[in-house]
Amino acid sequence: MNEVFEDHRNLLFAVAYRMLGTVADAEDVVQDAWLNWTSADRSHVAEPKGYLVRIATNLALDRLRSARVQRESYVGPWLPEPLLTAPDVAEDVELAESVSMAMLVVLETLSPLERAVFVLREVFGFPHGEIAQALGRSESSVRQLGHRAREHVQARRPRFETGAAERRQATDRFFAAALGGDLNELMEVLAPDVTLWTDGGGKVRAALRTMTGAERVARWLAAVAERPYDGVAPEDIRLELAEINGVPGVLIKGPHRLLGTVTVDVDSDGRAQTIHLVANPDKLRPIAEGRELQL
Template sequence: MVGIVSDVIADPFEEHRNLLFAVAYRMLGTAADAEDAVQDAWLRWSAGDRSGVADPKAYLVRITTNVALDRLRSAQARRETYVGPWLPEPLLTSPDVAEDAELSESVSMAMLVVLETLSPLERAVFVLKEVFGFPYAEIGEALDRSEVSVRQLGTRARKHVEARRPRFEAGGAERREATDRFMDAVLGGDINRLMEVLAPDVALWTDGGGKVRAALRPIHGADKVGRWLTAITGRPYAGVEPADMRIRRVYINGEPALVVDGPDGPLSTVTVDVDADGRVHGIHLVANPDKLRSVAGGRELPL
């Protein structure tokens, strides 16, 4: 009797789905947009003639990048009329990510905010080259640009990001301790203690999207940030009384973070950037309910 062996051929799209989402998320800044881009890429992959595809991974990244580029161009116009600062959608990550400085920086809220200041093409080149290590020649093929052109885009994007990028001098444990000190000071309502935690040039961004109470522009300086934070502590928020709020410590976008929960789900997430002295020099507070769905569902960012 001859046995029949069935070879299971892996689906290249499913094999690389997490990579495609990771690329699209860094390009677009929201899970919903990234998922839509990956879905569009799947439709093109399924409907196209793949007989001449020698490298499915590169081909799929090319499709996803171009779909994300189209979406990013239209998204940028919408974000210009966004109410208040626009922040990326927070996504949960595992604690291990925070220990990898390069990886955690590449997906941090601060880095994604910096990427928002690049042109769509610059952002695509930076993400593919600096984050995922694709060679310029391959990026040029993906974007239908010459290698010389994408090198120029990459150089310009890298200089721009270098001038504005977050600096993760502190390790994962130090950032966790700083986050704990920051939260204890905020909850204690002690402005003097909070001032000890904040760097003099600290900046606070709050994203309510016009749907919940939030500052309509970034707040700069330890005094102003400290007073704003102590002013909102102990007050009802989004119709939820302080007694009904719970705070849990998590990791978001590769950083130690906090989630403020109400009876019906998350009310906000808070991530902080920590300088070499262990003080908080950047705070990103996301309270737009539309951007808290992934955190509410426990979704983790694939890396």
């Protein structure tokens, strides 16, 4: 019994995390799925994988519906909780895209059911019939939900037009310019329509709205680079390269704690297109603990 569940634990977490965008909630879903599994009559369970995914999906749906209400009152832009990913995840373009900050932000704009169908079908490849059974819907309605979700995501999804090595080089250039705080250098590494998201959750200094445009974003980054951040002087801040949510990123560290994470999506010219900065300390625990996404 334990072995069967453990064989699918990473998959259940991966589904729940893409559904919810938060590590703590995804962990709770996995724990609740375990409790359901141990108390259920498994004598008629022919396919444990599908059974467990069905449980986890519905648990995640319940949490997602209540979470959406709470996120409406969030201070500033809401971003998913970042997670470390193994370097080989970045080499798998589709897998990296499915867990990127940019994709998770897009998934936030779907209805809960659309999100469930998209994650199960487009990311994990479950057949429409199995998804329909998991959600208690007809197969035709699942196909309609999937079609709407796919169209919505296609119109807004990030596109990894460069390879992992090129993304890392572009990201390194961006961080070198940002750390130096030189406006001219920043303008060279930012796409003209670059968008900056900063999530401080009202607990640390962050922009309360998304920012768009190279000049505006460059000035904000330059100003941040030359001032103390959350009580840590600029000279005491160090940057550490990491793979975060499937893309090259940086951990921003003070002497004794993690201050934030930054990931950058780059365009075909190697310029920063979208920047996601997560500094809400409540969202940094999984990274600080070294938690790594397996799927």
